[in-house]
Amino acid sequence: MTLCIPFLMFQGQAQEAIDHYLEVFPDAELLEIVHHPEGTEIYDPTPPASAEDLDDAEALDLAEAEVPEDTEAGEASCAAAESGPLDTGDLPEPTQQDSGEPESTETTLITVEHAEAASDRDEVPIAGAPLVATAQLKIGGQVLMIQDSLMKHQFSFTPSISVAVVVDSTAEFHQIVDSLAPGGEFLMEPGDYDFAANFAWIKDRFGMSWQVNQPLGQPEPTAQAEAPVWG
Secondary structure: OOOOOOEEEEOOOHHHHHHHHHHHOOOOEEEEEEEOOOOOOEEEOOOOOOHHHOOHHHHHHHHHHHOOOOHHHHHHHHHHHHOOOOOOOOOOOOOOOOOOOOOOOOOOOOOHHHHHHHHHHOOEEEOOOOOEEEEEEEEOOEEEEEEEOOEOOOOOOOOOOOEEEEOOOHHHHHHHHHHHOOOOEEEEEEEEEOOEEEEEEEEOOOOOEEEEEEEOOOOOOOOOOOOOOOO
16 A cells, blocks of 8 residues: 545535635645646536426426416417317428427537436536646645546535644634634534643535644744844
8 A cells, every 4th residue: 555545525616625725724735736628517417307206386386387377378279179170281391490309509528438428317517617637735744635526416525524633823723713614614613622722623615524623731832032143
């Protein structure tokens, strides 16, 4: 074994998260980053909801939405239906343009293999910012691998796995916690606990879980002594 590092998979927010973490952590360093080609998109394999998938209330709303609002047109349609079958002998043959077939649209697909799979599953493309193919972000000596998933999925990060951050001072603790908190939520409020001088458990706005800890008995760093002036 040559390497074992945490792997963080985002869904279109990897670049935003990297930029954010570079601002949050004083010693953060972006070691490498590779983006997917411009125009690459995330695909949602979930097909559109059908009538069978809707509950009674949603199905009723859908049925009401399909009823024509023009009452006179609706009554005329009913009268025509009661008068008997429609004589279509004098109607012109439908052309390809008005045959009711949807016009073809071009969609940028990720790969040929993915395009074939998409045609089978009626995938819906999700437009987004340039996507991260791979990146390595170093925080506190620990390298994190970061990537955008090219397939939308129903799962995300979970607090059962956190990135633990040990800080050197109270000032650093509050700087990191205050930067991670906006848009997220505290799983454990910042404070002094039996096991730490300062501790906070935070789920940030991307769903990532961080445990920021200032250990007990850790002396606060003192200002560096100024070098003596000679002469």
